[in-house]
Amino acid sequence: MRGLLFALALLCLGACSAAPFAPPRLVKTVALSASQLAQKHWSSTPAVYRMRHAALLEIGFRQIPMNGFMELNLVEGSARLVAMDSMGIKLFDLSVIGDRVEQHSMIPALARLPQLKQEIARSLRRIFLDPGPASGDVLETSKRSYSTERKERGIDLEFVFGGPDQTLLEKRGRGPGENWTVRYFDYQLLGQRHIPAGILLHDRSAGYRLTLWQQGVKRTDE
């Protein structure tokens, strides 16, 4: 029994540690439709951003720090990500366009890992591209947050909004072979849009956690 508890405690150390960002400040909700909430989401506006992130990938007890530079094209629904280690060595350079992923480069040590390319692409899509809140989602408004839901390709999707600007706080996907959450923190104003400075993706099915700290963002299509 003690062994089981110890194992669970160890697992929790790797998988259940708290987000390294301040929790969002929730305020009283107002009357908004699912469509209005979806349109408030920053990635619903066609724009091209360049973003620099510090990242920490946690797989079990392994912690892998990285730095990323990404061009996010919300006009085309694509992203190109270059990930580097702390000494500037390029680990991989990938583009995600819709359901396709294109590998521009990857160091041999990573290229040997099966499914890594697809897993990176999946993470990119979930965090920045797809799925996103939609105007047809079913809305439930509570005292201090909004939740919209829909089922897509057998997956239950949920989007939680809140705070003074009704920003997207969380995305969840649950279904056969999928159990993941993306949480967005510390929104900062860039032009007319609030952009999250902290992001946490926890994919329980795949067994990893990815935390992103935004180090810089600029819009390049204006």
Place this chain on the structure above:
Amino acid sequence: MKWTVLGVLSLLLCSVMPTSVSAETEIPALIEIERIASGVKTLSSDFVQEKHLNMFDEVLISKGRFYVEKPDRLRWEMTEPVASGFALSGKRGRRWHGPSGRTETFNINRDPVMKLVTEQLLAWARADFDWLQKQFQIQVLKSSPVILRLEPRDEGTKAYLVHLRIGFAAGGGHVELVEMHERGGDFTRMIFKNTQINPTLSRELF
């Protein structure tokens, strides 16, 4: 990746390791560097790291500080834009990641990557230029101050790395510039500034 990181560290470390030269490695410029470096016991240096991304026409700047004490102490510390790094002392070390506030210790006997670091340190403590020349084709571009061009011999490495360019300070006492040129035109440039030779280094650094 492992060889690249270690190779760069090793090249930096060659300034602080006692040296000897075998018959096979008698490149005059290297011999002179070895001679000067033999009196160096500790070294500290600030560095600026520029990542030139060809595709995006962007340069990403990072800054940090680097410390070495022979034979087996090393600290690589990034300060901007993200505080992170690692320190190694003998068989024990620690890594930290500022944004998450996480620090973890490691023992090289249980960490294959760090074990490799130590092995490289020891190899360089023996001034194993034979090893370096097995990994790279070395060309002396300039003899004063010394600038070297190192092309990887391994086919797997060649697939993503074209060459390294290493520039030594006037006098040859330490490395001033490291460039890693990748396939596709991207490159990383590390510029070492405010280098101090034989400073007193606090044990707490490691």
